[in-house]
Amino acid sequence: MTWLIWRQHRAEALALVVLIAAIGAALVIVGQPMHDLFPNGASRCVPPTTDRACIVGLATLQQSYDFAAPMLALLNFVPLAIGAFLGAPLLARELELGTWQLAWTQAVPRMRWLAAKLVALAGLTVALGAAFTGAVAWFRQPLDLFGRFDITGFDLSGIVPMAYGLFAFAIAALAGALLRRSLPAYATAIVVFVTVRIAVATWLRPQFRAPITLTQEIPPGSRELRLAAKPLDWNLGEGFADASGKHFSELSSTIWEHKATDAGIDPATYLHEHGILRWITYHPADRLAGFQLIESTLYVGLAALLLALLVWRVKRRAL
């Protein structure tokens, strides 16, 4: 069986290894000068910092590496590529060419055949995902100083990308079994994966735990009118509120800001006198690991559910 799995899937496996290696090489080439900005290691420059070298490094990083964020954002498709590429052909190719009838009439019972394939290919998905995450984690070390909760951080680090990979693998494999063809299976995997990812990232993820909301009076004479999140926190929103604590919309907040600066007196005092409060809603930085664990569990759970459906379908021979 091992030989068969290798022989059948080596093309995809090798293509993915080449892809991950190329991404890794590109990240090293682009990332090395970025690392060079922090000769003593980026981890020692966590803001706020007074170290001069760190401040220079952070400033340069912000100015010269603004392309890093969209580049990393694109890499969100890599776990999808790994999972879909290994999952879709698993059954679709056999069904497309009729070879399932060849494979399942040898002396290996089909459940054992399926189990061996699932273990090997899901394992490969996780392994490739780990290599990918490793490369990204190294590349991101300096960028981690700006926080890790956004799409270029949270979604690309820790075990999260591996969970995404497994999810993509499961959708593609199940879609392949249902649609009996590889190409529609890829298409389905892309659509479902992207939809679920966006839904979870924008709607579900902020609610993994109740966010912290801080509401306070604006101290007269304060230079900053609004509250700012700490650099590594996940800022979900901030603005002004009326005396009862009711949040203003972003537009009303901006209008109040303009009124205050045009008032002719100290803006903070102006707002204070009008009974305006300021607020911020955020997740503190130390929730990152917990959130990543919840996210990963969710996706691994979804993958397990889809694969269970696949096994059930093959078992009852509804093919």
Added chain:
Amino acid sequence: MTGNEQALATEGLGKRYGKKWALRGCTLALPAGKVIALVGPNGAGKTTLLRMAVGLVAPTVGTVEVFGQSPTENSPQALSRVGFLAQDHPLYRHFTVADLLRFGRSCNVRFDEGLALKRLSQLDIPLNRRAGALSGGQQAQVALALALAKRPDLLVLDEPLASLDPLARLEFQQTLMGAVAADGVTVLFSSHVVHELKQVCDHLVVLNHGHVAVQGDIDDLLGQHRLLTGPRVETGPRKSGSVIEANHADRHSTLLVRDGRTALLPGWQEQPVALEELVLAYLRRGIDQEATV
């Protein structure tokens, strides 16, 4: 090999896809050591029956046994005893012939690679060629060699000749019949062409609209059926069982009868019936009966 061992036995076997029954109420007892043809028009349920026999599809109702074992359980022992050649002899197209042999070796406990190599070299099929680059006839031969290398007790073939040209067809039959002569493997194959079956088969199963129309040893069947021609008679009771088909012209009638051992009335002549005529009569009868139900 004992004379009355059964290679395939089914009891009330049926398979339903959605609301449509692909096969229904199929009870068969196919003898071991024979070459058995499963005949019927397209959509008669042949493929479904064959897939159930090799454990690819589970029955909705009824039982199926191959040499006393249920293929549905999909055990390695049961799988080892059966070789299957699906329609259009699917192969992994990007595998070389050598890869396919290795596939057979790695997925079987019992795999006679020497036998397969011998067959392939006799046919001049290069081992380093990709399966997809072989001719249709060669692909069929490779698929057959793989199935035979399992040294199965029952070899099941779904429309093996349908996609082959006449020469490839002859060569395929030569290999197949050679294997029967050498190993005594029981062969069950489906076909929608009755032509040429007589040279190859001992036993016949005619399937129509998911039902078994007639089955039995071909020589017995031909011996039991006769074509009677005589003066026109009124349509006899169709369900009497002995008249399979009646055709009436203005002044005479032609009857295909089974077990018609009664003495002939004056003016009646009897003739043996050809296999093709026999099969067609049963297929037509199936449609008529279906229509009147």
Added chain:
Amino acid sequence: MFHFRLDAGSGVPPYLQLVHQVRQAVLLGFLQPGDRLPLIREVVETLAINPNTVAKAYRQLEQEALVTGRPGSGTFVNEATAKTMSPATYSALRRGLESWLRRAYTAGLDEHAVNALFATVHHQTRIEEAA
């Protein structure tokens, strides 16, 4: 080595065709006592027919005492148990049939009528002989 052939369109069961061919070959001396018939497998692989058909033909030939099967070595033609016929007698019979056929066609019979007539006469002759 003796060669069989099959006529798929003749309507004669394949095993009987094989039996007839051996019978005729023995009759004409093409097969001599002691000659070995092809192995079942050899016949099967050249004609692409069911081995049981060949086995059935060989069994019938054994019952007719034309041949003897020796396990492990093959099937051999027996010592002149059957009447052999000189090729001269055979061609004389054949010529007789040919001239009869020509007369039949001249008289206006077509192929089917000739076959039907032959079958009927043949059938009756056999019944009379048996009686």
